[in-house]
Amino acid sequence: MQKNKKIKGEKNYGRIVLVGNPNVGKSVIFGLLTGQYVTVSNYPGTTVEVSHGNISLDGKKYLVVDSPGVNNLMPMSEDERVTRDILLNEGADSVILVADSKNLKRALMLLIQLAEMDIPCILDMNMEDEARARGVEVNYKELEDLLGIKVFGTVAPQKKGISKLKESLLSAKRPSIITNYGDVITSYAEQISSLLPKTNISRRSIALMILSGDESLKSWAMANLSHETIDKIEDLRDEAQTKLKEPISTLIAKKRIEFSGAIANSVSSKGQKEAGNIAQNIGKWTMHPVWGIFFLLFTLFCFYEFVGKFGAGVLVDFFENVIFGNYISPGIEKVVRQVIPFIFFQDLFVGQYGIFTMALTYAVAIILPITATFFIAFGFLEDSGYLPRIAILTNSSFSKIGLNGKAVLPMILGLGCGTMATMTTRILETNRERIIATFLIALAIPCSAQLGVILGMLGAYPVKVAIWWLGTLFFVLVLAGYVASKVLPGEKADFFLEIPPIRLPRISNILMKTLSRIEWYLREAVPLFILGTLILFILDKAKILGWIEAAASPVIVSLLGLPEKATSAFILGFLRRDYGAAGLYDLSKQGLLNENQVIVSIITLTLFVPCLASFFMIIKERGSKTAFMMFAMITVFALLVGGSVNLILRVVG
Numbered sequence: 001m002q003k004n005k006k007i008k009g010e011k012n013y014g015r016i017v018l019v020g021n022p023n024v025g026k027s028v029i030f031g032l033l034t035g036q037y038v039t040v041s042n043y044p045g046t047t048v049e050v051s052h053g054n055i056s057l058d059g060k061k062y063l064v065v066d067s068p069g070v071n072n073l074m075p076m077s078e079d080e081r082v083t084r085d086i087l088l089n090e091g092a093d094s095v096i097l098v099a100d101s102k103n104l105k106r107a108l109m110l111l112i113q114l115a116e117m118d119i120p121c122i123l124d125m126n127m128e129d130e131a132r133a134r135g136v137e138v139n140y141k142e143l144e145d146l147l148g149i150k151v152f153g154t155v156a157p158q159k160k161g162i163s164k165l166k167e168s169l170l171s172a173k174r175p176s177i178i179t180n181y182g183d184v185i186t187s188y189a190e191q192i193s194s195l196l197p198k199t200n201i202s203r204r205s206i207a208l209m210i211l212s213g214d215e216s217l218k219s220w221a222m223a224n225l226s227h228e229t230i231d232k233i234e235d236l237r238d239e240a241q242t243k244l245k246e247p248i249s250t251l252i253a254k255k256r257i258e259f260s261g262a263i264a265n266s267v268s269s270k271g272q273k274e275a276g277n278i279a280q281n282i283g284k285w286t287m288h289p290v291w292g293i294f295f296l297l298f299t300l301f302c303f304y305e306f307v308g309k310f311g312a313g314v315l316v317d318f319f320e321n322v323i324f325g326n327y328i329s330p331g332i333e334k335v336v337r338q339v340i341p342f343i344f345f346q347d348l349f350v351g352q353y354g355i356f357t358m359a360l361t362y363a364v365a366i367i368l369p370i371t372a373t374f375f376i377a378f379g380f381l382e383d384s385g386y387l388p389r390i391a392i393l394t395n396s397s398f399s400k401i402g403l404n405g406k407a408v409l410p411m412i413l414g415l416g417c418g419t420m421a422t423m424t425t426r427i428l429e430t431n432r433e434r435i436i437a438t439f440l441i442a443l444a445i446p447c448s449a450q451l452g453v454i455l456g457m458l459g460a461y462p463v464k465v466a467i468w469w470l471g472t473l474f475f476v477l478v479l480a481g482y483v484a485s486k487v488l489p490g491e492k493a494d495f496f497l498e499i500p501p502i503r504l505p506r507i508s509n510i511l512m513k514t515l516s517r518i519e520w521y522l523r524e525a526v527p528l529f530i531l532g533t534l535i536l537f538i539l540d541k542a543k544i545l546g547w548i549e550a551a552a553s554p555v556i557v558s559l560l561g562l563p564e565k566a567t568s569a570f571i572l573g574f575l576r577r578d579y580g581a582a583g584l585y586d587l588s589k590q591g592l593l594n595e596n597q598v599i600v601s602i603i604t605l606t607l608f609v610p611c612l613a614s615f616f617m618i619i620k621e622r623g624s625k626t627a628f629m630m631f632a633m634i635t636v637f638a639l640l641v642g643g644s645v646n647l648i649l650r651v652v653g
Contacts, residue, residue, distance in 0.1 A: 014062040020098035022069030028156040030066035091200030094172035101131035108260035117201035120172035148176030188240035212249040283502040311373030319365040359533035383505035402485020414445035418614040559643040604642030
């Protein structure tokens, strides 16, 4: 095998990779093994997050990698491809396979593939308490004998079994199980294996992936094989398929299902369920076609109150107005004005578009409180097992606009902060779905800061004004989603979710994950605010911002029927959405906007380009080309919708 890649800045590290199905408590196990010294970063070339932490075992340091949750190591999604690539490209001294004790068969499907990769493993049977509550018992000793590896039971939230698991990390062994796929597949797997180079996983496992039609291996093959060898392998794969009646991928999957089922059935027994499990009943109610809707509305209400009101309201007000407004900003401005003699550089740091007065105030005083409360709330939904239930309840509705039920979370989070919502589109499987969701969030979902000002503005007008606004937004959301789903290439991902049991999250686990994610935000997102502020500073000094305002005035007045002073509100709306809404609110208080103009202005501003922070996050997540295309389309679309509403209102009086 090739040597594992060295960790940047360190020497002589071993590598331990955690692998497991989604929702098996893998990240909690990871946190307990590594403690608080954890880094989170995107896997190269993807938007999938991978966590890394350190652990010392027997005098040697190891890097522990928390790979994304997967159902298969022959990738069907970006998460699965990342986990497979970690093993293929980076290697592992050992793998901890974290299993749900209630569903051993599903974990064994992964273990079969890890055995084929020839990687030493340990099997961690997590959630023992939930298995007992359902009457599921597994004979660990018999399972160890069948698999040829160590098997441990844990209850991660209670830290039960973690010390024994940690002590055994150096005793990982290669599983002794071998799956028989029949003479044809076995023969051709051997022939293809002989053409492959040595790598971090066995040649046979790669040969089986190739026979199964794994398209994600193309880039690896191009980098490691000659064109002649690739042609030979493709000929062998085609030849093998002609000798079989069913697709090779289907035959391999069937054999793995049969083998894992046989092992699971031989070591498992089903006894009597423990009585009085309230969580099980709540779990059923949350997916009920009627009661589930009430649970969903209540959850979304609580989520919005915590993130949108408490985070974006109370905490932002405290940090922005008290901490920064009264203490930090005045102190920094005083020091800068005294120390730096040149006005230009003074303005660079503490001017209208200064690094301290705008970029850091925006990033730390405004977005950070929203980010922190969002991560806490999101961690609660993650650990409670409720997220998959929300996705199931909304799947039918979202399927009409090219998405599936998982898209409900980014959409709702957009009502708190578009920047965070854009980040959360990572949970969607395909790039097509992530683009559609990002586009709809940027187009038609007002953030809490903007929403609060607009709702305050609407309070002074009849209900029909709010109906016009909400009705237009809903119509645009559905229409834009439907058109985008028809225009963008690619197929809609299959909607497949494992439903975990409802459980009470542990605060310590949520806080651990929250701190790790906040560290990521400060490291990755804050530079975007500084960059955006520098651009605005340069545009302002070059008098380009004033030129943009003058150039946009005819469109605002002629097309939208708004007063010329409303132009500045749209420019400010790009810097911060609530600034734009506040500009319109001030115009309405001065009596400069009638009812029709209020309707047109708030519709257009809501649909207008996202704020600067969201725009840079879209660039980071979707790429600059896609981001600028969205920017152009949203600008034109918002103005056309606003102009159309203005025309309709004039016609109907």
